Amino acid sequence: MSVEITNHIPLKAKDFASDQDVRWCPGCGDYSILKQVQTVLGKLGKKPHETVFISGIGCSSRFPYYMETYGMHSIHGRATAIASGLRMANPNLGVWVITGDGDGLSIGGNHLIHLLRRNFDLNVLLFNNQIYGLTKGQYSPTSEENKRTASTPLGSLDHPLNPVALALGSDATFVARTMDRDTKHLREMLMRSDAHRGTSFLEIYQNCNIFNDGAFFTFTEKQSKPDTALFLENGQPLVFGTERNKGIRLDGCSPKIVDLNDGDFTESDLWVHDENDLYKAQILSRFFDDPSENKHAFPRPFGVIYQKNRPCYEDMLLAQLESATEQQGEGDLDVLIAGRNSWEIK
Amino acid sequence: MAQQIEQTDVVIKIAGDSGDGMQLTGSFFTGDTALFGNDLATFPDFPAEIRAPIGTLAGVSGFQIHFGSRTIHTPGDYYHVLVAMNAAALKTNLPMLRKGAAIIVNEDGFDSKNLRLAKYDNGANPLEDNTLEGYEVIKLPITKLTREALADFELGTKDKDRCKNMLVLGFLLWRYNRSFETTVKFLEFKFQKIPQVLEANKKVLLKGYHLADTVGEFTSRYVVKPAKLEKGTYRNIMGNDALALGLIAAAKKSGLSLFYGSYPITPASSILHGLAKHKNYGVKTFQAEDEIAAICSAIGASYGGDLAITGTSGPGMALKAEAMGLAVMLELPLVIVDVQRGGPSTGLPTKTEQSDLLQALYGRNGECPMPVVAAKSPSDCFEAAFEACKIALQHMTPVILLSDGYIANGSEPWKFPKAKDIPTIEVKFAERQDNESPFMPYERDENRVRKWAVPGTLGQTHRVGGLEKEDLTGEVSYNPANHQHMVKTREAKVDLIANFIPEQKMDAGADSGELLILGWGSTFGICQSVTKMLIKEGHKVSHAHLRYLRPFPKNLHTILKNFDKILIPELNNGQLCKVIRDHYLVDVQQYNKIQGVPITKHELFDFAKNLFTVHRSPFTIKKCQ
Numbered sequence: 001m002s003v004e005i006t007n008h009i010p011l012k013a014k015d016f017a018s019d020q021d022v023r024w025c026p027g028c029g030d031y032s033i034l035k036q037v038q039t040v041l042g043k044l045g046k047k048p049h050e051t052v053f054i055s056g057i058g059c060s061s062r063f064p065y066y067m068e069t070y071g072m073h074s075i076h077g078r079a080t081a082i083a084s085g086l087r088m089a090n091p092n093l094g095v096w097v098i099t100g101d102g103d104g105l106s107i108g109g110n111h112l113i114h115l116l117r118r119n120f121d122l123n124v125l126l127f128n129n130q131i132y133g134l135t136k137g138q139y140s141p142t143s144e145e146n147k148r149t150a151s152t153p154l155g156s157l158d159h160p161l162n163p164v165a166l167a168l169g170s171d172a173t174f175v176a177r178t179m180d181r182d183t184k185h186l187r188e189m190l191m192r193s194d195a196h197r198g199t200s201f202l203e204i205y206q207n208c209n210i211f212n213d214g215a216f217f218t219f220t221e222k223q224s225k226p227d228t229a230l231f232l233e234n235g236q237p238l239v240f241g242t243e244r245n246k247g248i249r250l251d252g253c254s255p256k257i258v259d260l261n262d263g264d265f266t267e268s269d270l271w272v273h274d275e276n277d278l279y280k281a282q283i284l285s286r287f288f289d290d291p292s293e294n295k296h297a298f299p300r301p302f303g304v305i306y307q308k309n310r311p312c313y314e315d316m317l318l319a320q321l322e323s324a325t326e327q328q329g330e331g332d333l334d335v336l337i338a339g340r341n342s343w344e345i346k
Numbered sequence: 347m348a349q350q351i352e353q354t355d356v357v358i359k360i361a362g363d364s365g366d367g368m369q370l371t372g373s374f375f376t377g378d379t380a381l382f383g384n385d386l387a388t389f390p391d392f393p394a395e396i397r398a399p400i401g402t403l404a405g406v407s408g409f410q411i412h413f414g415s416r417t418i419h420t421p422g423d424y425y426h427v428l429v430a431m432n433a434a435a436l437k438t439n440l441p442m443l444r445k446g447a448a449i450i451v452n453e454d455g456f457d458s459k460n461l462r463l464a465k466y467d468n469g470a471n472p473l474e475d476n477t478l479e480g481y482e483v484i485k486l487p488i489t490k491l492t493r494e495a496l497a498d499f500e501l502g503t504k505d506k507d508r509c510k511n512m513l514v515l516g517f518l519l520w521r522y523n524r525s526f527e528t529t530v531k532f533l534e535f536k537f538q539k540i541p542q543v544l545e546a547n548k549k550v551l552l553k554g555y556h557l558a559d560t561v562g563e564f565t566s567r568y569v570v571k572p573a574k575l576e577k578g579t580y581r582n583i584m585g586n587d588a589l590a591l592g593l594i595a596a597a598k599k600s601g602l603s604l605f606y607g608s609y610p611i612t613p614a615s616s617i618l619h620g621l622a623k624h625k626n627y628g629v630k631t632f633q634a635e636d637e638i639a640a641i642c643s644a645i646g647a648s649y650g651g652d653l654a655i656t657g658t659s660g661p662g663m664a665l666k667a668e669a670m671g672l673a674v675m676l677e678l679p680l681v682i683v684d685v686q687r688g689g690p691s692t693g694l695p696t697k698t699e700q701s702d703l704l705q706a707l708y709g710r711n712g713e714c715p716m717p718v719v720a721a722k723s724p725s726d727c728f729e730a731a732f733e734a735c736k737i738a739l740q741h742m743t744p745v746i747l748l749s750d751g752y753i754a755n756g757s758e759p760w761k762f763p764k765a766k767d768i769p770t771i772e773v774k775f776a777e778r779q780d781n782e783s784p785f786m787p788y789e790r791d792e793n794r795v796r797k798w799a800v801p802g803t804l805g806q807t808h809r810v811g812g813l814e815k816e817d818l819t820g821e822v823s824y825n826p827a828n829h830q831h832m833v834k835t836r837e838a839k840v841d842l843i844a845n846f847i848p849e850q851k852m853d854a855g856a857d858s859g860e861l862l863i864l865g866w867g868s869t870f871g872i873c874q875s876v877t878k879m880l881i882k883e884g885h886k887v888s889h890a891h892l893r894y895l896r897p898f899p900k901n902l903h904t905i906l907k908n909f910d911k912i913l914i915p916e917l918n919n920g921q922l923c924k925v926i927r928d929h930y931l932v933d934v935q936q937y938n939k940i941q942g943v944p945i946t947k948h949e950l951f952d953f954a955k956n957l958f959t960v961h962r963s964p965f966t967i968k969k970c971q
């Protein structure tokens with residue numbers, strides 16, 4: 001990573017907190033994410049002045065104001081493009097992009113896919129609350145079908161976008177999902193995002209308690225979570241359920257939910273998670289039905305779905321500059337200006 | 347021995363199919379002309395389609411060169427010589443021929459198919475009827491001669507035919523009493539990796555050059571002596587190339603890395619191409635996914651401490667507007683290059699226009715002032731680009747640099763500077779601070795310029811953004827008085843740049859008089875020519891050409907008051923006129939041409955002259971028909 005970890009007294013979360021009053025609605029999931037980010041940066045020994053948060057527009061995009069680091073609250077959807085430029089100017093900075101489901105997937109969707117394929121070394125935290133909060137509650141690209149909102153009184157007609165599948169489709173090199181209400185998992189995923197060299201795409205399920213309260217309760221609340229959330233661990237079988245009594249088995253290319261108690265299958269028969277396997281990651285990304293509506297739906301995967309090492313754009317760009325300089329020598333302005341054919345008038 | 351006729355200047359138009367290599371022919375002839383020592387101006391004219399159907403009127407591509415032993419200001423209105431490779435090329439260019447002009451035609455481009463595609467009526471052939479009466483017509487079977495020259499070459503007919511432009515070039519070099527050695531060198535460089543193609547082109551070039559010996563019917567050769575240019579070292583340069591060099595020079599002279607984020611768009615793309623070649627100068631080029639990402643990546647790079655540039659044309663400017671507003675709020679250095687083309691919407695991508703001036707000045711939401719500078723000629727793009735970077739860096743502001751398709755693709759000799767004579771651009775970064783006193787990102791100097799505090803610097807962590815800033819602290823502020831104060835401050839910062847730019851000088855004529863021709867951008871050459879013609883006729887006319895369109899030079903008002911009448915010729919519907927009237931409450935006469943092509947000397951001369959003949963009567967606004 002760009003920021004050294006050694007020889008440094010770990011900072012506390014409060015060292016990364018700016019003096020600004022946080023102005024999210026009381027009870028908003030953003031508070032939890034802010035706290036965990038501040039904690040993790042301290043733990044990792046990051047230096048505030050070498051850390052930059054860049055956001056677009058929306059509730060989540062207020063985030064940089066609350067961080068005692070460098071920060072830019074930019075324009076709607078473009079944080080990804082701005083962060084790319086910043087990495088090309090200074091590849092020694094730790095850069096975090098804060099975006100939401102509207103900012104990152106609707107108005108900024110184009111920049112997001114191109115960021116992911118180019119693989120700049122930065123971290124994207126996509127706060128998904130399946131609603132437009134700052135504009136007072138219109139449906140978003142991730143809202144479920146038939147959602148009744150201010151702009152869709154008869155129900156929305158849009159089919160929801162699957163952010164993890166989109167990221168994989170854009171050849172992202174790190175794709176993970178977590179939730180605001182599981183702070184331990186959230187911290188773990190933030191650390192993994194930071195550790196990955198390349199663009200880390202972390203989707204965070206975040207509750208908007210004003211306009212879309214409980215959108216993810218199926219996955220985040222104690223009573224339903226064990227049966228609906230599948231926590232991925234590399235090298236471990238896919239097991240879930242209140243008593244770890246259920247698993248996912250691959251039957252050819254088709255995933256199947258199996259009961260580990262009925263004697264037909266044991267954990268050794270199950271699909272073992274391999275975060276470097278793109279094909280399996282693609283299947284996992286499609287575990288997207290809502291278990292509260294469909295009893296047979298697969299559980300929603302949380303954790304690192306896919307990770308791969310691929311050269312970063314800015315590294316290759318700087319390598320091109322270096323090799324051009326090596327081959328042609330450092331550019332001489334006089335030579336450049338004179339061109340190949342000049343003449344003198346005496 | 348052919349007789350030699352001396353000429354002071356010549357306008358040649360070389361026209362053919364867009365696949366006929368007319369641009370290459372033109373640029374080789376230009377290179378030779380420049381090295382020979384003539385003053386010159388060129389103007390390529392090509393269709394938006396890469397390869398329009400062969401032989402059609404839509405597919406005609408042309409290259410115009412005006413060269414002389416005297417000072418050349420423009421590529422010329424009417425042609426002395428037309429090279430027409432087919433019937434369509436002849437038909438399109440015929441209206442622009444001078445009386446008695448020479449027409450060199452490729453007879454092989456006038457078969458029934460070509461005539462039909464050029465929409466000549468049934469059976470009509472301009473080479474055989476009286477269409478070309480009064481012209482000197484030189485008919486050459488160019489395709490046939492090319493194939494003959496290459497009879498021994500193992501090339502397909504299609505490849506052989508692609509060499510036919512060299513036959514024309516060879517003939518032109520002979521006709522203008524040049525040697526062919528320079529062109530052979532150009533060919534050797536261009537085709538160094540394909541020896542067979544090189545040999546074929548050379549062979550055809552020489553065949554064209556010696557045509558007069560073999561055909562024997564050409565009796566006249568022409569001599570255009572070298573021009574008396576100022577002493578110095580020269581090269582020929584196109585506008586976009588000069589612009590790219592100006593950006594690199596500014597980066598070198600400010601000690602910063604150059605970042606260029608852009609999305610391909612006609613006619614700005616060749617700036618990206620030009621810069622991408624110079625990676626060993628530390629130039630970072632980034633082809634973004636769209637116009638918005640292009641400017642946003644540049645904003646990010648500027649935030650990170652690079653000299654950041656984005657380049658585009660009109661439609662891209664529209665897309666970048668919101669991000670320009672962000673750059674104004676952030677008060678970061680940034681140069682936005684707009685190589686204007688015909689609009690609105692997609693408009694006329696390959697044709698020229700000056701119709702983005704109002705967009706550059708006002709085309710953003712909110713009160714959003716930005717300095718605007720304009721280049722006046724191909725070689726001037728160097729200085730204009732350098733100047734735009736300097737203003738951006740020293741006044742912490744985005745700057746718009748206006749060029750247009752005419753100067754972007756046009757070329758002229760350039761007496762270029764030595765690197766050591768180019769001034770250094772001082773850049774002040776915010777200095778390192780301890781953590782004791784809070785950092786004030788929006789603290790300003792006496793010119794209202796804030797500090798450039800780059801991430802990575804200890805003791806300066808701060809947040810910026812598009813929301814209104816509180817004075818000094820840069821925190822978000824909805825305070826009503828603060829907003830007004832900040833709007834006024836941002837405006838004052840831009841207005842104060844007037845203290846740092848040179849006063850307006852007269853480009854021709856006296857400081858006062860009857861008529862001031864006030865221009866900006868690519869009309870420089872034509873304004874110069876027309877002013878000098880009018881002065882010659884005894885009129886008290888002057889020409890002032892604006893580099894700075896925001897802020898205006900401090901003495902502009904005085905200049906305007908010193909003339910009875912002001913004429914503003916523009917390739918738009920009167921945009922500078924609006925601004926001048928608004929700023930100075932003076933009346934101006936406007937001459938507007940909105941045809942995608944430059945103003946001609948004769949039309950502007952006639953219009954300006956008319957201003958003198960209708961003494962003391964109220965002027966009517968005459969628009970170009």
